[in-house]
Amino acid sequence: MKAIVYTQYGSPDVLHLAEIAKPAPKAGEVLVKVRAASVGYGETAVRNFANISHREFNMPALLWLFARLSFGLRKPKNTILGSEFSGTVEGVGAGVTRFKVGDAVFGYRGQAMATYVEYLCMSADGLIAHLPKNLGFAEAAAVPYGALTALTLLRRLNIQPGQRVLVNGASGKIGTFALQIAKHLGAEVTGVCGTERMAYVRALGADHVLDYKHDDFTRGDVRYDLIIDVLGRSSFKACQRVLTPQGIYFPVSFKMPAVLQMLRTRNSKGQRVHLGMSDEKPADMTTISTMFAEGSLKAIVEHCYPLEEAADAHRFYESGSRAGNVALVL
Ligand SMILES: NC(=O)c1ccc[n+]([C@@H]2O[C@H](COP(=O)([O-])OP(=O)(O)OC[C@H]3O[C@@H](n4cnc5c(N)ncnc54)[C@H](OP(=O)(O)O)[C@@H]3O)[C@@H](O)[C@H]2O)c1
Structure with missing residues (x-):
């Protein structure tokens, strides 16, 4: 079967098409016959991980060290990228009752x-769910990582109807779902993103959209x-002026x-900083599938590339000119 393989870290040029053995499902x-996979920050960062310093990494240096060891210090241990997928079930191993051949599914590895x-095997009890009828394969492949992360992180924040929530980084994988989940919970949501993606963030349902290149929300x-700062580009100090007396600053990426x-600030009755690590469970994929089926979430893919053109898709993603998500389709 076809696969996009990389054996060294570097630019998109390291990605190349190869023939590898088709897997067979164990008990x-x-x-899954893959129909789409996605290109995002995670894929481009892991492709080039040896060249990302701990300063450029948006999390504590210790996590960067663990990530370097787990991805491979000098060359990638796992030579095939991609964490999200959608597709159809082509076969099931012994004991699988949750899925049958022909089911449309999406998931996160x-x-x-x-x-x-072209094909992958996945535990039927893992982060995989049935694809809702109103979600296309390309769109579905752009959902799991961001939706699972946003869902599990926001769950602990008890967002109430009528609250004002700002998402700094609303056009990215996590931000698009943080924004939509906060809207779903009844909040009035402001999305902050780059100029090129303002229409995209508006289309996802943001009540107000700001451009971080021109508007400094901390001066408004x-x-x-609640301020959700996906890349942690702002700071608690800067945000305190625009937080309510009991407001929360939540940098999703933090040092x-x-x-x-x-x-x-954790026991403070006033403003405080909240931190969290995502801890997605298989049931969360089902929750996300249901939220799509009910129309509470949407995903927009603006740029599709054939699997064979994965290097071009990575180049395009890194050019910064994308509007919505970027997907690889088969
Ligand atoms: N806490 C956790 O458990 C957890 C879990 C997973 C990931 N993470 C962290 O989350 C981060 C990745 O998030 P993601 O996948 O959503 O990334 P992403 O898809 O690359 O999105 C990044 C967002 O930040 C925006 N942005 C870029 N520069 C900005 C600036 N100067 N000011 C404000 N916004 C800016 C981007 O806007 P434009 O694209 O419009 O320019 C985009 O909306 C990583 O740092 C990762 O370590 C944390």
């Missing part, structure tokens, strides 16, 4: 990766109950100073 697994392939007059601020 408890499903064999996380650090196990290897979705840039609006007060927010050690934010950990200290979280510890310092």
